[in-house]
Amino acid sequence: MDHYDPQQTNDYMQPEEDWDRDLLLDPAWEKQQRKTFTAWCNSHLRKAGTQIENIEEDFRDGLKLMLLLEVISGERLAKPERGKMRVHKISNVNKALDFIASKGVKLVSIGAEEIVDGNVKMTLGMIWTIILRFAIQDISVEETSAKEGLLLWCQRKTAPYKNVNIQNFHISWKDGLGFCALIHRHRPELIDYGKLRKDDPLTNLNTAFDVAEKYLDIPKMLDAEDIIGTLRPDEKAIMTYVSCYYHAFSGAQKAETAANRICKVLAVNQENEQLMEDYEKLASDLLEWIRRTIPWLENRAPENTMQAMQQKLEDFRDYRRLHKPPKVQEKCQLEINFNTLQTKLRLSNRPAFMPSEGKMVSDINNAWGGLEQAEKGYEEWLLNEIRRLERLDHLAEKFRQKASIHESWTDGKEAMLQQKDYETATLSEIKALLKKHEAFESDLAAHQDRVEQIAAIAQELNELDYYDSPSVNARCQKICDQWDNLGALTQKRREALERTEKLLETIDQLYLEYAKRAAPFNNWMEGAMEDLQDTFIVHTIEEIQGLTTAHEQFKATLPDADKERQAILGIHNEVSKIVQTYHVNMAGTNPYTTITPHEINGKWEHVRQLVPRRDQALMEEHARQQQNERLRKQFGAQANVIGPWIQTKMEEIGRISIEMHGTLEDQLNHLRQYEKSIVNYKPKIDQLEGDHQLIQEALIFDNKHTNYTMEHIRVGWEQLLTTIARTINEVENQILTRDAKGISQEQMNEFRASFNHFDRKKTGMMDCEDFRACLISMGYNMGEAEFARIMSIVDPNRLGVVTFQAFIDFMSRETADTDTADQVMASFKILAGDKNYITVDELRRELPPDQAEYCIARMAPYNGRDAVPGALDYMSFSTALYGESDL
Numbered sequence: 001m002d003h004y005d006p007q008q009t010n011d012y013m014q015p016e017e018d019w020d021r022d023l024l025l026d027p028a029w030e031k032q033q034r035k036t037f038t039a040w041c042n043s044h045l046r047k048a049g050t051q052i053e054n055i056e057e058d059f060r061d062g063l064k065l066m067l068l069l070e071v072i073s074g075e076r077l078a079k080p081e082r083g084k085m086r087v088h089k090i091s092n093v094n095k096a097l098d099f100i101a102s103k104g105v106k107l108v109s110i111g112a113e114e115i116v117d118g119n120v121k122m123t124l125g126m127i128w129t130i131i132l133r134f135a136i137q138d139i140s141v142e143e144t145s146a147k148e149g150l151l152l153w154c155q156r157k158t159a160p161y162k163n164v165n166i167q168n169f170h171i172s173w174k175d176g177l178g179f180c181a182l183i184h185r186h187r188p189e190l191i192d193y194g195k196l197r198k199d200d201p202l203t204n205l206n207t208a209f210d211v212a213e214k215y216l217d218i219p220k221m222l223d224a225e226d227i228i229g230t231l232r233p234d235e236k237a238i239m240t241y242v243s244c245y246y247h248a249f250s251g252a253q254k255a256e257t258a259a260n261r262i263c264k265v266l267a268v269n270q271e272n273e274q275l276m277e278d279y280e281k282l283a284s285d286l287l288e289w290i291r292r293t294i295p296w297l298e299n300r301a302p303e304n305t306m307q308a309m310q311q312k313l314e315d316f317r318d319y320r321r322l323h324k325p326p327k328v329q330e331k332c333q334l335e336i337n338f339n340t341l342q343t344k345l346r347l348s349n350r351p352a353f354m355p356s357e358g359k360m361v362s363d364i365n366n367a368w369g370g371l372e373q374a375e376k377g378y379e380e381w382l383l384n385e386i387r388r389l390e391r392l393d394h395l396a397e398k399f400r401q402k403a404s405i406h407e408s409w410t411d412g413k414e415a416m417l418q419q420k421d422y423e424t425a426t427l428s429e430i431k432a433l434l435k436k437h438e439a440f441e442s443d444l445a446a447h448q449d450r451v452e453q454i455a456a457i458a459q460e461l462n463e464l465d466y467y468d469s470p471s472v473n474a475r476c477q478k479i480c481d482q483w484d485n486l487g488a489l490t491q492k493r494r495e496a497l498e499r500t501e502k503l504l505e506t507i508d509q510l511y512l513e514y515a516k517r518a519a520p521f522n523n524w525m526e527g528a529m530e531d532l533q534d535t536f537i538v539h540t541i542e543e544i545q546g547l548t549t550a551h552e553q554f555k556a557t558l559p560d561a562d563k564e565r566q567a568i569l570g571i572h573n574e575v576s577k578i579v580q581t582y583h584v585n586m587a588g589t590n591p592y593t594t595i596t597p598h599e600i601n602g603k604w605e606h607v608r609q610l611v612p613r614r615d616q617a618l619m620e621e622h623a624r625q626q627q628n629e630r631l632r633k634q635f636g637a638q639a640n641v642i643g644p645w646i647q648t649k650m651e652e653i654g655r656i657s658i659e660m661h662g663t664l665e666d667q668l669n670h671l672r673q674y675e676k677s678i679v680n681y682k683p684k685i686d687q688l689e690g691d692h693q694l695i696q697e698a699l700i701f702d703n704k705h706t707n708y709t710m711e712h713i714r715v716g717w718e719q720l721l722t723t724i725a726r727t728i729n730e731v732e733n734q735i736l737t738r739d740a741k742g743i744s745q746e747q748m749n750e751f752r753a754s755f756n757h758f759d760r761k762k763t764g765m766m767d768c769e770d771f772r773a774c775l776i777s778m779g780y781n782m783g784e785a786e787f788a789r790i791m792s793i794v795d796p797n798r799l800g801v802v803t804f805q806a807f808i809d810f811m812s813r814e815t816a817d818t819d820t821a822d823q824v825m826a827s828f829k830i831l832a833g834d835k836n837y838i839t840v841d842e843l844r845r846e847l848p849p850d851q852a853e854y855c856i857a858r859m860a861p862y863n864g865r866d867a868v869p870g871a872l873d874y875m876s877f878s879t880a881l882y883g884e885s886d887l
Contacts, residue, residue: 042219061084107129180193263851275337397535403476514592518568521565547621633705754778790810
């Protein structure tokens with residue numbers, strides 16, 4: 001039970017107005033208090049058929065004091081002592097004082113002995129304490145109580161009257177107009193207020209006192225002459241007398257308050273139903289958009305060309321820039337609307353809003369998660385496909401080059417191997433043919449690597465699902481078949497030549513040496529031309545530097561190669577010199593090789609032309625990679641600033657939402673300033689998006705200068721916007737709850753301190769066990785069933801956590817006096833009266849038209865269910881407003 005403490009927030013009087021028992025009473029004040037307190041006590045004692053004449057004498061034995069307390073409290077006190085001795089009187093007075101103390105009143109320095117001894121100061125102080133507790137304490141007007149509430153009530157009721165200005169409970173009442181105004185406001189037929197004059201206070205006071213005693217059953221507690229003759233009338237006497245006016249007229253106010261309370265409930269119901277409809281529509285639209293978008297993101301049908309895939313990537317960028325951001329805002333707004341609606345429902349003591357199946361916030365979050373998962377997979381697939389097509393184009397071109405070179409080399413080789421020239425050749429010709437064949441086999445073996453490379457490239461194109469794989473496979477198969485045939489023909493011709501080799505003895509060693517050196521040199525030149533013309537693909541500046549280094553190493557071998565070329569040409573020149581010198585009969589050219597000096601010089605000249613072209617290509621690629629590196633550094637520099645900035649803002653918002661610096665309005669202003677700074681940061685995100693687009697257009701796939709990807713930045717940015725909006729909404733809801741429930745800033749700080757203490761994981765939410773520990777620390781002693789009931793209130797969606805909003809909603813219900821179902825139904829009882837039902841006509845008479853019609857429509861299914869036709873009883877009315885399970 002709460003104990004009454006005059007020093008608490010809702011004090012009945014200011015500290016300087018407390019009963020001062022160390023000073024003598026002003027004689028005028030003592031006289032006023034004697035008369036007022038005596039009249040007040042008699043107004044209650046007469047209900048028991050008795051009264052007092054002398055306030056300090058008649059209460060000395062404690063009997064009438066105990067009787068007075070029983071009348072005004074409606075409770076029975078302990079049986080009094082009937083003896084006449086002092087000890088019996090003290091016992092009775094102590095029983096009365098103990099009863100007063102049991103009602104939460106601290107009786108400082110008032111003892112039974114002083115009352116029994118007839119101490120005037122102590123007796124008047126005790127009666128004043130009784131008046132405060134039983135006549136003034138429960139007065140409440142617009143969230144004020146006791147003296148302030150009574151003063152506010154007087155000010156509101158007398159505000160329309162000229163010459164009346166109620167500012168206190170002493171001099172503001174001396175002219176009597178205040179008392180007359182109170183009577184006229186509630187019973188205008190009793191006083192002709194227009195005939196009263198401010199300069200005739202005696203008439204005014206006597207008129208008010210006489211009318212109040214005759215028609216309002218308020219005893220005459222004051223004398224007009226005493227009030228006029230005193231510079232400052234006794235405040236306690238005035239308060240006691242005015243409180244009788246309040247209680248006399250409070251009944252008329254209850255009906256008005258009841259009607260207003262029902263109107264408020266009906267207005268809140270209408271607003272909440274509209275919010276529910278808005279939520280359902282917005283949720284349906286968002287889910288439909290997600291349903292349409294996911295199949296597009298899950299479509300992995302590849303394109304055959306790089307241009308087509310680049311178009312898909314551009315379409316995906318448009319989706320990210322243009323189509324998705326509005327839906328992110330809609331999703332955030334949907335969560336805010338849902339939280340606001342739930343808060344309003346809790347404040348109205350209504351059940352939590354349960355959206356249609358499949359439209360819960362969790363359902364939308366799950367659908368959104370599926371969208372982002374599909375989005376991530378689609379982007380990864382696009383980039384992988386572009387890399388694959390780039391690789392395919394490179395491999396296909398490489399395959400065509402190597403195949404063309406090989407086909408050029410093999411052209412005519414089968415016909416050559418099938419010749420029968422050895423049958424009519426001379427011995428020297430046979431030996432020449434044999435050596436020539438050996439050189440061919442050497443050349444054939446040298447080309448084995450190229451054939452294997454062609455087959456490997458074709459295999460890789462197949463594995464990468466190249467769209468023109470059939471033609472590649474056909475060409476590769478033709479080359480392989482031809483290669484096998486060349487091997488078979490070569491083996492067959494060698495066997496034929498070896499059979500005739502025994503017939504041949506002479507061989508021109510010089511031609512043979514030329515052929516042996518010319519063949520590998522020619523193969524080297526062909527390999528060099530192939531390498532110099534080979535296309536390359538690199539992604540980093542280190543890779544192009546590696547190619548440049550390898551090219552420089554190749555150029556360093558050219559002088560030695562030129563020496564070998566001159567040596568080979570020197571052999572040919574020596575052969576020519578021998579032929580000319582010795583007149584050798586040579587039929588045609590060198591019998592051991594088809595490689596002529598002219599061909600060697602031509603290929604050498606081609607190699608020399610290809611070297612500067614290769615230099616130019618490498619320089620251009622090096623410049624491109626330098627530009628790519630600049631793009632990487634530019635993006636990395638911005639991302640390394642924006643990424644930590646987003647994380648810092650997230651942490652700062654989290655700290656603001658859990659710290660207790662200033663009022664909720666201060667926190668809200670602080671959060672809105674953060675929101676403004678975050679929105680102002682958007683151009684930097686857009687600039688980073690532009691740099692990211694340049695990187696993607698340049699086909700840059702990695703960046704060693706930062707660990708942040710554009711996807712990380714996007715997700716962090718979206719989470720930051722959602723978090724600041726959700727946090728602002730939570731603070732707004734806390735303000736709404738605080739104002740609706742009458743929670744002070746000190747209480748809000750205490751709630752936040754308790755919540756932060758038991759939010760052990762510092763996530764902004766308490767799990768079930770932490771919440772139980774929090775309740776126990778605040779004095780709740782509950783079993784499992786009670787705790788389960790509380791959890792159903794603070795966690796209606798059964799997520800297993802308790803937010804701060806839900807926590808303060810619960811605590812406010814436990815500590816604040818709000819428009820609960822009990823209050824609304826109490827208003828019903830006032831309107832219904834003794835008959836315990838309300839008719840449709842009474843509702844239309846007591847409520848505004850729109851509220852009355854809404855209420856009647858809600859109650860239509862219950863009309864006359866348990867009462868007379870066309871009327872609603874208590875249960876039907878409560879069921880119509882709150883449902884079957886609420887009351």
